[in-house]
Amino acid sequence: MCEINEFPSVEKALLQLPTGDxxxxxxxxxxxxxxxxxxxxxxxxxAQKYNLELVTCGxxxxxxxxxxxxxxxxxxxxxxxLPFPTTTPIQEIKYALFKFANKAIRIAGRGGVNIFCFAETxxxxxxxxxxxxxxxxxxxxxxxxxxTTKMLQELAKVHNMVIISPILERDEVMGDSIWNxxxxxxxxxxxxxxxxxxHISSAENSCESIYYSEGNTGHxxxxxxxGKISICYGRHHPINWMMFGLNGADIVxxxxxxxxxxxxxxxxxxxxxxxxxxxYFTCALNRVGVEIFGNExxxxxxxxPHKESNYFYGSSYVTAPNGTRSPGLSRTTNGLLIAxxxxxxxxxxxxxxGFLASQRLDMYKSLFAKAGSINYVPQIIRKMDKQK
Amino acid sequence: MCEINEFPSVEKALLQLPTGDxxxxxxxxxxxxxxxxxxxxxxxxxAQKYNLELVTCGxxxxxxxxxxxxxxxxxxxxxxxLPFPTTTPIQEIKYALFKFANKAIRIAGRGGVNIFCFAETxxxxxxxxxxxxxxxxxxxxxxxxxxTTKMLQELAKVHNMVIISPILERDEVMGDSIWNxxxxxxxxxxxxxxxxxxHISSAENSCESIYYSEGNTGHxxxxxxxGKISICYGRHHPINWMMFGLNGADIVxxxxxxxxxxxxxxxxxxxxxxxxxxxYFTCALNRVGVEIFGNExxxxxxxxPHKESNYFYGSSYVTAPNGTRSPGLSRTTNGLLIAxxxxxxxxxxxxxxGFLASQRLDMYKSLFAKAGSINYVPQIIRKMDKQK
Numbered sequence: 224m225c226e227i228n229e230f231p232s233v234e235k236a237l238l239q240l241p242t243g244d245x246x247x248x249x250x251x252x253x254x255x256x257x258x259x260x261x262x263x264x265x266x267x268x269x270a271q272k273y274n275l276e277l278v279t280c281g282x283x284x285x286x287x288x289x290x291x292x293x294x295x296x297x298x299x300x301x302x303x304x305l306p307f308p309t310t311t312p313i314q315e316i317k318y319a320l321f322k323f324a325n326k327a328i329r330i331a332g333r334g335g336v337n338i339f340c341f342a343e344t345x346x347x348x349x350x351x352x353x354x355x356x357x358x359x360x361x362x363x364x365x366x367x368x369x370x371t372t373k374m375l376q377e378l379a380k381v382h383n384m385v386i387i388s389p390i391l392e393r394d395e396v397m398g399d400s401i402w403n404x405x406x407x408x409x410x411x412x413x414x415x416x417x418x419x420x421x422h423i424s425s426a427e428n429s430c431e432s433i434y435y436s437e438g439n440t441g442h443x444x445x446x447x448x449x450g451k452i453s454i455c456y457g458r459h460h461p462i463n464w465m466m467f468g469l470n471g472a473d474i475v476x477x478x479x480x481x482x483x484x485x486x487x488x489x490x491x492x493x494x495x496x497x498x499x500x501x502x503y504f505t506c507a508l509n510r511v512g513v514e515i516f517g518n519e520x521x522x523x524x525x526x527x528p529h530k531e532s533n534y535f536y537g538s539s540y541v542t543a544p545n546g547t548r549s550p551g552l553s554r555t556t557n558g559l560l561i562a563x564x565x566x567x568x569x570x571x572x573x574x575x576x577g578f579l580a581s582q583r584l585d586m587y588k589s590l591f592a593k594a595g596s597i598n599y600v601p602q603i604i605r606k607m608d609k610q611k
Numbered sequence: 612m613c614e615i616n617e618f619p620s621v622e623k624a625l626l627q628l629p630t631g632d633x634x635x636x637x638x639x640x641x642x643x644x645x646x647x648x649x650x651x652x653x654x655x656x657x658a659q660k661y662n663l664e665l666v667t668c669g670x671x672x673x674x675x676x677x678x679x680x681x682x683x684x685x686x687x688x689x690x691x692x693l694p695f696p697t698t699t700p701i702q703e704i705k706y707a708l709f710k711f712a713n714k715a716i717r718i719a720g721r722g723g724v725n726i727f728c729f730a731e732t733x734x735x736x737x738x739x740x741x742x743x744x745x746x747x748x749x750x751x752x753x754x755x756x757x758x759t760t761k762m763l764q765e766l767a768k769v770h771n772m773v774i775i776s777p778i779l780e781r782d783e784v785m786g787d788s789i790w791n792x793x794x795x796x797x798x799x800x801x802x803x804x805x806x807x808x809x810h811i812s813s814a815e816n817s818c819e820s821i822y823y824s825e826g827n828t829g830h831x832x833x834x835x836x837x838g839k840i841s842i843c844y845g846r847h848h849p850i851n852w853m854m855f856g857l858n859g860a861d862i863v864x865x866x867x868x869x870x871x872x873x874x875x876x877x878x879x880x881x882x883x884x885x886x887x888x889x890x891y892f893t894c895a896l897n898r899v900g901v902e903i904f905g906n907e908x909x910x911x912x913x914x915x916p917h918k919e920s921n922y923f924y925g926s927s928y929v930t931a932p933n934g935t936r937s938p939g940l941s942r943t944t945n946g947l948l949i950a951x952x953x954x955x956x957x958x959x960x961x962x963x964x965g966f967l968a969s970q971r972l973d974m975y976k977s978l979f980a981k982a983g984s985i986n987y988v989p990q991i992i993r994k995m996d997k998q999k
Binding site: 230233236237239240241244247248250251252253254255407409411413415416421422423424425426427437441442443444445446447451457459460461462464465466469470471484485487488489490491492493495496499500545546547575576577578580581582583584585586587588589590591592594595596599601602603604605606 | 618621624625627628629632635636638639640641642643795797799801803804809810811812813814815825829830831832833834835839845847848849850852853854857858859872873875876877878879880881883884887888933934935963964965966968969970971972973974975976977978979980982983984987989990991992993994
């Protein structure tokens with residue numbers, strides 16, 4: 224039912240342009256050139272062995288006189304649901320995905336990754352479009368003590384890596400409620416906290432609100448050995464991104480499960496705009512492929528029932544605070560993007576452009592207080608002679 | 612001193628891609644295909660005669676059962692300072708620009724334009740980079756009664772056109788203060804109000820804050836015969852865009868004077884993101900070319916003094932609420948972009964995607980109130996064992 228477009232990558236297509244044209248088009252669309260970074264041969268070999276597209280890049284940063292560089296490598300892992308039917312028993316799906324994650328984290332470790340992030344609800348089908356509760360709700364786990372967190376705590380310790388694990392959370396204490404939650408594990412293997420998705424999509428075919436509610440964990444910043452990081456699920460909401468910046472985030476990860484041509488138009492815009500507006504790094508992460516469900520379902524779009532999900536278009540990428548973006552991972556295959564950045568970039572861009580200095584928070588705090596009230600009277604100016 | 616890149620247009624360069632690739636790249640980067648619209652032969656001939664690039668396009672919209680279409684044409688006029696030295700006497704510069712504006716508005720009239728907009732400080736050199744007060748301050752005019760407004764009121768009446776005129780404003784009543792202000796004239800020739808730029812750039816080479824202060828006119832929406840319109844100068848500030856949306860704007864115009872490669876990276880992102888996040892139309896307008904000043908000045912970038920401004924890269928464009936963007940005007944030449952849109956699109960996208968429904972204003976009104984205070988304690992989560 225869905226249109227599957229197997230086109231591999233926008234950036235690769237642009238390479239077909241004549242050299243002179245390519246440079247300007249690339250500069251205008253993607254910003255400054257990123258640089259190459261070194262990764263071990265073992266990292267490359269393992270990626271090839273496990274059929275994982277490996278993309279690496281570095282963002283340039285000026286040296287400062289008083290601060291040492293704060294160089295960090297992030298690893299963005301995008302993957303398909305493994306080649307199973309979604310009807311495979313839960314334990315089997317999870318076990319196979321655990322094995323795959325293990326490999327990906329090992330490759331990332333060999334690539335010097337300090338912070339590793341999965342896409343949204345990485346350890347299960349993104350099945351909310353079906354509106355069926357069974358068996359999807361059974362995939363949910365306790366954020367702190369569930370098997371996925373336990374498994375990743377071990378890997379985090381072994382590879383000295385912070386891991387962000389976006390899962391479906393079950394809160395047994397709060398009425399067995401379900402949440403769309405990112406778990407953060409530090410590089411010693413400690414569970415340091417979680418963040419619950421703040422904005423629940425009601426876009427076409429996205430039926431998340433019948434499974435879980437809007438997050439109640441605020442806009443936390445997790446202070447790790449490799450910088451202050453946040454997880455922002457609400458890509459469409461600039462004020463959501465902004466609150467993570469106000470709380471001091473250096474890097475904001477945006478784990479997604481984004482599918483379909485309409486959504487893809489927004490994909491290359493939103494996380495980049497957030498990096499620019501807030502002068503921090505953003506990491507946009509998506510899953511790949513089509514998921515085929517056991518039962519037919521309808522999409523509320525007037526079309527006949529079907530079993531296939533929309534097409535998840537991958538294309539994970541990183542943006543620096545000056546708007547420069549990394550090459551993207553493929554639209555169609557499993558991949559790992561390793562990006563190196565110096566967190567000093569953020570303050571350098573803030574000093575250079577001054578967007579944060581000119582943001583007039585004080586004015587907006589009053590304006591928002593008014594605009595959020597049900598008695599709000601919008602500021603509308605009408606033609607004088609119309610009011611006579 | 613500045614790097615002048617005479618590359619004409621990103622979209623035109625993309626046309627060199629193989630057809631199949633072009634379609635996906637274009638869809639991914641620009642959204643849905645826009646459609647052609649009809650303009651009179653006279654419009655085309657006049658544009659050719661006056662050497663004005665004419666770009667036209669229409670955004671598609673679904674027909675509704677209960678609302679009639681609300682079809683509007685906007686005209687975005689981007690131009691160089693005419694081929695004068697900037698040292699030409701003020702009256703001569705203004706007179707020549709008035710004549711050119713007259714032609715552009717006539718062409719727009721023949722092209723069925725309902726709302727016409729100029730770029731920022733359109734009737735003078737964008738000379739704030741020089742930091743000289745003389746003669747630039749003398750270009751300022753009273754918003755309601757100055758010669759530019761008077762001239763445009765006549766044209767608005769003749770062509771039945773709303774005109775947005777961004778000028779340097781002189782407020783004789785308030786201590787002869789100067790403001791960066793957009794004047795709005797309705798299609799009967801009435802002055803209906805003004806908006807002063809809210810966020811003053813402190814980016815490299817932009818010395819606006821030594822001429823004028825942050826605007827004190829809020830986020831007004833002007834109700835015209837052709838829809839509710841706003842002017843947003845603060846492209847880098849998502850909350851600025853958002854307030855115009857909360858006040859009910861259908862179309863938000865962003866008159867700019869944006870120059871240089873670093874800025875160009877942001878150009879194709881920010882106004883598009885605003886259209887997406889707020890489900891309204893945005894019109895991003897820029898000037899073109901290099902301006903050469905009489906005296907040398909420095910740019911605070913360690914480079915030697917020079918007389919040339921940075922390169923204003925044109926590329927004006929319109930974005931629909933679903934993220935689809937129009938072709939852009941040239942990076943290098945004078946041009947008029949005529950875009951046709953149905954204002955019903957906004958609510959259709961809001962219904963489809965629900966970004967406004969899920970924005971949680973109530974939560975943010977409290978969060979902003981806190982974050983805007985000097986005693987704000989950011990929400991930071993630290994590793995447990997670190998705190999021991």
